[in-house]
Structures are given as structure tokens and as C-alpha cells.
Amino acid sequence: ARLSIGLLFGGESPEHEVSIVSARSIAAHLDPERFEVRPMGIARNGVWVLNGDPFARLAAGEMPPRGPYPFLPLEAGAEMAELPDVFFNAIHGAGGEDGQIQGFLEPLHRPYTGAGLLAMAAGLDKWITKRIWESGGLPVVPYVGLTEEEWRRGSGEVLRSLAALGLPVFVKPANLGSSIGIEKVKREEDLPAALERAFTYDRRVLVEQGLTVRELEVAVLGGDDPRVSVVGEILPAGEFYDFKDKYLDGKSTTRIPAELPEGVANLVHRYAVDAFRALDAYGMARVDFFLDRSTGRLFLNEINFIPGFTSISMYPKMMEASGVPYAELLTRLVDLAVRRFEEKA
Ligand code: ATP
Numbered sequence: 067a068r069l070s071i072g073l074l075f076g077g078e079s080p081e082h083e084v085s086i087v088s089a090r091s092i093a094a095h096l097d098p099e100r101f102e103v104r105p106m107g108i109a110r111n112g113v114w115v116l117n118g119d120p121f122a123r124l125a126a127g128e129m130p131p132r133g134p135y136p137f138l139p140l141e142a143g144a145e146m147a148e149l150p151d152v153f154f155n156a157i158h159g160a161g162g163e164d165g166q167i168q169g170f171l172e173p174l175h176r177p178y179t180g181a182g183l184l185a186m187a188a189g190l191d192k193w194i195t196k197r198i199w200e201s202g203g204l205p206v207v208p209y210v211g212l213t214e215e216e217w218r219r220g221s222g223e224v225l226r227s228l229a230a231l232g233l234p235v236f237v238k239p240a241n242l243g244s245s246i247g248i249e250k251v252k253r254e255e256d257l258p259a260a261l262e263r264a265f266t267y268d269r270r271v272l273v274e275q276g277l278t279v280r281e282l283e284v285a286v287l288g289g290d291d292p293r294v295s296v297v298g299e300i301l302p303a304g305e306f307y308d309f310k311d312k313y314l315d316g317k318s319t320t321r322i323p324a325e326l327p328e329g330v331a332n333l334v335h336r337y338a339v340d341a342f343r344a345l346d347a348y349g350m351a352r353v354d355f356f357l358d359r360s361t362g363r364l365f366l367n368e369i370n371f372i373p374g375f376t377s378i379s380m381y382p383k384m385m386e387a388s389g390v391p392y393a394e395l396l397t398r399l400v401d402l403a404v405r406r407f408e409e410k411a
């Protein structure tokens with residue numbers, strides 16, 4: 067019999083629309099011989115949309131009221147007789163990529179794609195991620211993490227470490243994606259205002275040394291012994307790879323595989339697996355790197371557990387270039403979900 071796949075998409079994060087596009091692509095390519103897709107949309111108000119055509123309803127911006135189920139955020143009259151065999155999570159950012167949905171699904175006792183709660187929660191938080199990687203001896207760009215409270219108090223220690231970073235710096239909210247809230251600061255006098263803006267997104271903010279970099283990415287797929295794709299490169303159109311470049315003008319270009327100096331690809335592969343394991347990841351991740359143009363040094367930037375997932379997104383393209391076509395990739399992710407579930411049971 068075919069496995070029923072509860073395809074979760076949408077969600078409450080600013081990446082809601084990107085998720086709809088990712089999920090449509092997944093639904094169109096999941097092997098129809100093995101899988102029967104049940105789209106499960108999460109509207110912008112957090113309500114689960116199961117009736118009719120959830121793709122069309124979310125795309126139209128529908129936000130139905132919650133049904134009369136005190137413990138479940140389902141729309142009223144949700145037509146679902148039983149749970150799907152496996153959940154396929156295509157929700158980017160907060161709600162889907164930060165441990166929330168994983169914690170929600172655990173008590174349902176069904177496999178779900180991707181890693182568990184711990185990896186997701188740690189991996190979406192840039193500050194926690196860096197601390198875990200550093201403690202494992204992995205290279206990260208010099209940074210200072212600060213809370214809003216430390217900034218307001220004018221903590222002397224924090225101010226000294228900020229000054230030691232030099233200029234330019236990148237200011238980033240700890241928990242976000244798609245470059246939202248990220249600013250490059252070139253003059254000391256602009257730092258306070260940039261921090262204020264970052265604190266409107268998060269109580270915790272990172273300030274990183276701004277390097278002149280090449281941006282490399284790699285796709286990791288698997289469980290305890292994951293495989294890594296060829297290395298890809300992003301060539302941003304503007305000064306850095308910002309929101310506009312990612313989703314609005316699409317002027318940045320990519321290279322798969324990237325042309326790299328001797329030894330760099332091997333190092334990327336090694337760090338990617340170590341970075342994946344250090345966070346207890348499972349299933350998939352896109353691991354992003356910076357190659358410093360002036361020193362040639364390689365740094366881990368961040369990990370994305372639900373990266374953009376249309377058939378032309380970086381993760382699937384890098385996997386395809388490494389011998390795993392898109393439909394096959396989807397099958398493997400479902401098989402990995404089942405394997406992880408059985409290993410835990
Ligand atoms: P994603 O959409 O990939 O999840 P994100 O919002 O998590 O992105 P980052 O990848 O940390 O954010 O930063 C966004 C972009 O800003 C990077 O791709 C790069 O172009 C630039 N950038 C960030 N940090 C630095 C740095 N320390 N030095 C140079 N450039 C940087």
C-alpha cells in the first residue's frame with residue numbers, strides 16, 4: 067500500500083510564501099507509486115488548513131478561525147479521519163525550523179522528515195549554533211553576542227569586545243533567516259542605530275566581523291553517516307546576499323560546482339559533516355560557509371535545516387549535481403524519517 071504523506075507547509079514566519087512554493091514542488095515530485103500526498107497548510111494565523119485545496123487557500127491568504135478543538139489549532143470541520151503515515155515538513159523558519167513543530171509531532175508517534183527538536187532549536191539560533199561549533203573546534207567568524215539588556219546597561223565588557231571586532235561588522239538578530247534584519251555597518255557611529263533595529267526582531271543579537279568573502283554552500287543528506295554534495299557558490303549581486311537579492315530581483319548567480327583552490331572542497335566536506343553531527347542533525351541540512359578572500363581561511367557561517375526546496379533551489383540542485391535527482395531525494399528523506407523513527411522506538 068502507498069504511504070500517506072502529510073505535507074506541512076506555510077507557517078507563521080516571514081518565509082510563509084517561500085514555503086508554499088517549496089511544498090508545491092515537493093507535492094508534484096513525490097513518487098506517486100509509493101506515496102499519496104495530503105497537503106496540510108498552516109495559515110499565517112497558525113491555524114491548520116486541511117479542507118479543500120490547502121495550496122490554493124494559503125496562496126489566497128486565507129486565515130480561517132480555529133475550530134472547536136481546545137488542544138489542536140485545526141480549522142473547524144477539518145476533514146481528516148486519521149493521521150498520515152509520515153509527515154513531510156516544508157515549513158521554513160520560526161514554527162517549522164526551530165523545534166516547535168517537531169515537539170508538536172512527537173506525541174503523535176509518527177515519523178517526520180528532518181532532525182528532531184534539539185537540532186532544530188539550536189540550528190535556527192545563530193548564537194547557540196556558534197557556541198556549539200566553537201566548542202567542537204570548528205572555525206566561526208569572530209563575533210560578539212549580546213542581549214538587549216547588556217546593550218542598554220552599556221556593559222563595559224561587551225563594549226570592549228565590540229570595539230575589538232573592528233569595522234565593518236554585520237549585525238544580525240539571533241533567530242531569523244532570509245537576511246531579514248541583517249545590516250552591514252561601516253562606521254562606528256552607525257552601530258547603535260543598527261543594534262536598535264536588530265533588537266526590534268530579537269532580544270539577542272550577534273555582531274560579526276565583516277569579511278570580504280566568497281559564499282560557499284553544501285548539501286548534507288543522511289542520518290548518522292551523512293553524505294555531502296559537491297560545493298556550490300553564491301555570487302550575490304549587491305554588497306551582500308540580502309533579502310532583495312534572495313527573493314525580489316534574483317540577480318545573484320550560482321555556480322555548481324564552485325571552482326576552488328586545492329584542498330578547500332575537502333575541508334568544506336569535513337566541516338559540514340562535523341557541523342551537522344555537532345548539532346545532532348538528521349535528514350538534511352544546507353551548511354553555509356565563508357571563504358575569506360584576503361586570508362584564504364574557511365569559516366562556517368550557518369546551517370539551514372529546511373532550506374529553500376523548489377526543484378531549482380540550491381539544496382536540490384547541489385544534490386542533483388551529486389547524483390541524487392529531486393524525486394529520489396524526496397524518497398530518501400521519507401525513508402530517513404521512517405528509519406529515525408524506528409531507531410528511536
Ligand atoms: P539564510 O536566508 O541563508 O538563512 P540568514 O538570514 O540566516 O540567511 P546569514 O547567512 O547569516 O543570514 O547572512 C546573510 C548574508 O549576509 C550572507 O549570505 C552574507 O552575504 C552576508 N554576511 C553575513 N555575515 C557576514 C560576515 N560576517 N562577513 C561578510 N558577509 C556576511
Ligand code: MG
Pocket residue numbers: 242243244368369370
Ligand atoms: Mg539562515
Ligand code: MG
Pocket residue numbers: 159242243244370373
Ligand atoms: Mg534559512
Ligand code: MG
Pocket residue numbers: 354368
Ligand atoms: Mg544564510
